[in-house]
Amino acid sequence: MKQGLRRYYINYKMMKKKLKHYVQQTQNGGRNHEQVLKEFSRMLDDQIEKVVLFLLKQQGHLASRIEKLGEQRAMLTEQSDISQVSQVREAYRQVGLDLVKLLRFVDMNATGIRKILKKFDKRFGYRFTDYYVSTRANHPYSQLQPIFKQVGIVAVAGALTRNLASLQNHQGSFTSIYDHPSITLKDPVIEQINHSVQKLTNSTTFLKFLGQHALIVPEDVQTSSDDLVDDQSYHFMSLMLNLVNTFLYMVNTYIIVPTADDYSVSLGAAATVCGVIIGSMAVAQVFSSVYFSAWSNKSYFRPLVFSSIMLFSGNLLYALAYDLNSITVLILGRLLCGLGSARAVNRRYISDCVPLKIRLKASAGFVSASALGMACGPGLAGLLQTEFKIYGVTFNQNTLPGWVMCLAWVVNLIWLWISFKEPDHIAKANTQSSDSSHRRSDNLEDGLAQPLLTEEKERRDENVQDDDDKEEERKECHKPATSLAAAYRLLTPSVKVQLLIYFMLKFTMEILLSESSVVTSFYFNWSTGSVAIFLAVLGLTVLPVNIIVGSYVTNLFEDRQILVASEIMVLIGIAASFHFTSSYSVPQYVTSAIITFVFAEVLEGVNLSLLSRVMSSRLSRGTYNGGLLSTEAGTLARVTADVTITAAGYLGQSQLLNTTLIPSLVICLASIAATFGTYNSLY
Template sequence: MVHFGHYILANRIPEWESHYIGYKALKKRINEYAARASHASSEEREQIISSFAQLLDSQVERIVLFLMEKQGLLAEKLLKLAEKQEKSLATMEIDVEAATSYHLIEEYRAIGQELLKLLNFVEMNTTGLRKILKKFDKRVGFRFREQYLASRINHPYSQLQQVFKQVGIGALMGTIAQNLAQLSSGHSHRQSYFSLFRKSSLPIEHEPIIKALEGALHRLTKEVTFMSFVANDLLLPEPSDHALETADEREFHFMSVQLNLWNTFLYMANYYIIVPTSDDYAETLHVPGTMNGVIIGAMPLAALVSALVYSWWSNFSYRAPLFISTLLLMAGNLMYALALPFHSFWFLVIGRALSGLGGARAINRRYLMDHVPVKHLTNVSASFVIASSLGMAAGPALASLLIKLDFQMLGFPVNQFTAPGWVMLLLWGIYLIVSLFAFKEPKRLSVNHDTENQVHSAFVDDGSDSGSGITDPLLGEEMVPAKGRKPAGSISELFRAINTPVQILLLVYFMLKFAVEMLVSESGIISEFYFQWSSSQVGYFLGALGLAVLPICAVVANYISNTFADRVVIFWTEILIALGVIANICYYPLFRYTTVQYVASAIVIFLSTNVLEGVNMSLLSKVMPSRLSRGVFNCGFLSTEAGTLARALSDGLISLAGKAGMEYLLIVTMIPTLVLVLATIACTWIGYYTLY
């Protein structure tokens, strides 16, 4: 084991000595703060935090300015070398071309080595900053690390952005790679920048210096990709490169993961498969069509309770609760299908409630978080979210295909009303059989034993700072929480740990789930009343909206999130939702409610809420305190409960609004939705500068 301060002394570049982070001086200052903190007043605590933040800012400024200076010198060298290369290519003889290219290649490689040295300098300093922040929280006892990083990284004039985005270094790498590829292949034309990094067949792939540069840059940056962006929806913790993997590669059971993904797909399909026909089903049983809000809402309302039970049960088993939840879903769908022959509206409600009790998303999420190896976690969790979106689209589309069915099976009717129950009963039965044979209960390790024996530190400061190693990214989560960082052990602890940014973002999540549920749940009633759409038309329309989620997420991940700050996207997307809700209100007799008005407003609301959900969860994963990222009662659990409650309340409002009459349904449901959206915009604006 080597102390990090000793590591800096042993591996620093002598001529750059004055530009490294002042690690020893900062440690000494932390010890002084720790002595004062135990009996400090609130004003003194604020002074300590302000003073230390200023110290860090000055350290970061010195590092960043030196980094930019060195980048400029390397850029100047590359410019001169490019001029030399062009001159040589214009005048060289064919017999000396190979020798000249060889010398140019060596010069580009030499500049690449200098760039690699600069990247290692940045890596060492970012690791030092991460460790010193952790040490401050641990010794002084303040919650400072998350607030400091969040406020500095996302600030419009952030200096830390120079460290994490690495735009300048990326451009230098591109120049080196382009020219090495050109010279190595013997081509006189310039190759596309993207072709050099997208699995091309150019010789550059085998350049050791490019591989080394890409490896160093990867450790420092985390580009927002489609998979990482979508994976944020689960709020899974992002361990560092050398952090503990909770599941060994040999214990990564592929079929068990697939069954968890299929479970969430079937559950979401089960949730939305009744939307196109539930209002007609209710009327067939001699109750108002607006009671479809009660039918649909019974499922999320029951899921509020089951999520708590499954979160606790998954501490002991995954197989048993999955088995029970599947049986509940089968029973719920059976009752839904039998409501027609028994002429019972309560069969519908109880059946949907049983299906809600069978919702195993808490189990699915917990399994992925605890038993998928770190290197697979982003892709698997993104697949979980994609499966959920596809299930949302598949449910209404499947309902549209089942509308033409009309026959008897063992004396029971199979038609547009009962077919969703029978089909989901069959699918869950198949799932149950497969899971009984294919699902493997993972091996559970003692938490203390696991962390004690598997968490290692490459560098330890006087035996008290168990960091994850020199190559960990600055924002990596520590697998062994410091004192006061342990996961919340109860709902009350969970609420106490929530800070202002998290409160705002949870409100945003509640609002968007309320708005989109209102749109989807009343779509069948509204479209039939105003435009005489059939159930199949409603199903196909909702299915098309659901399929639009993935391309929208791709656009947001690849372009919007890499260009604009998350809080900017959140604020303007909320405004779009408000405009969509305003456009969706019926202004008759002033204006006639038209198909174009409904479809356009529905598209704006649906796509805006999905954009908002992705960006909101992305920002929530950044500002969330570390103790809220793990354990049974975590921020992911709280957001799931908030979204489920929003769905239940939205569906309940539809049924209450139906008492005012169909002609007033849009006004009675959209006005409260608009008030909620405007209140959320106000809260976002008030707390705008806390959302870093």
């Protein structure tokens, strides 16, 4: 096809100028918002119809080529010349390359539609996306469905993959890809098709799900040719040290949970002061997340060394507080531990310093290390049930968690000093990332001039923006946020709702975990060992839940559907936890806790996956990025939950459970209402 293709893309530039014109008219009273809504809807309908009709035509063209190649393939015999088989295979691969271009065409137009909807919402009070999606997406004659919910084009991809598999096994041992879905062709064209189809249909894999869960792998994964880290500069041991730091920090966070109430009582405080003891680490993390994120712009080794030193010092004070008989020293120790939180560095290292081809696995390692640390912390505390003294220093179930973690951080510091290699490509990577980001955005601004089903290079001059408009877009779209306030101004209602959901689930999980020791000892007389086993079992559910959700559930339902269902199940778990009668049974508590925790974990993965898609590209890099915002939201939730536990303790332990569940219930209801308010913007 030798003719120009620019006219088949949505005219983003024209619609953006039209929006600017509408704004001026409404401000001058020339049009009301209802007129603008209807007229812009018709214009967008015309643009989408143009894309869809061209898409259908090209699908037919590709299907026809595959059909003709199928006739040639059927004529091949066992005695066919190898060159004949190669020619047919190469012809299929050429169809595959054209299919990739078509998939990119659809993706670029889908991006343009989402972007113009967001821009309309920004100019006119966040009403248009909800109206447009609700009236067009589920209509019997919807033209959004062919773009966002591909069926025909995926069928073409399936036919191409099946036939290439047949040619690969031409010598008589052909195995169908449908009978054995695990079969993968080692063909770069097929890999490109699979990646494009996954992106277009929002299908996912376990590794990709965990990468998004950790906010390490962006939704728009770059191809290997754009990767900034080569195999030579990648250092495996440095990655392992980051994962070890992640694991030990999570162990450090949760190892004190089963004994924090006993420790506070032994120092003359109320059992519910455990909320302050546990939460003080999160308080310090609010600040450490910011300076560690900024520090990682220049170095990874120094912040990791500082982290180990701070955590060693904090655990030392925590362990010595018993013999010093000082609750102040105890809390100060936990504050120092929080100041050593280097999770921002760990996440950033994987994102910036690990080659793309193993970044998904590294991201899965990050989430797995966190989950295992969360489970091992309480489990380890359950094993430290002994008491002895050495030179007047007490070692018991309260102080041993501190001493054990002191030893762990010393070993980690020595290993770090000997084995860690500081990456030498950070500045170069940041520069290249900025330039490539500019180029990717310019594709859309320049009229989406991607060549399609042709080798001819289309000229872009006719649709290039004027200098002033381009400079405005560069300032608006490419500059990273320089402060938390600037990052907050980039948050759309959809992003704010996702952060609210993240706050809710972290608040609910912290209430459940932090007060578990007090609640179970009051109602059921559980020992420290029993509490430790209960918390360890909860922690061990994290990975299986993520495997099920990442591999299966997200491919059966839309993320927004899973989001709402998970929120409702968390609400049910919270409601089932209330103590309404004179007796409170172990089955009621354990069942409600498992429902709450498991579905909060499901919710976290889907929530962060959606957050990675709806947040501004300006929040994908720099110090004040989306990962930092989510970390801050989660940390503030933990702090608020732990303060709530301590405050509720003044009402007595008999009132602690219901008093702390009420805020969880209210916040959960608010997040569900907010989700429905922005539901169509998650399309």
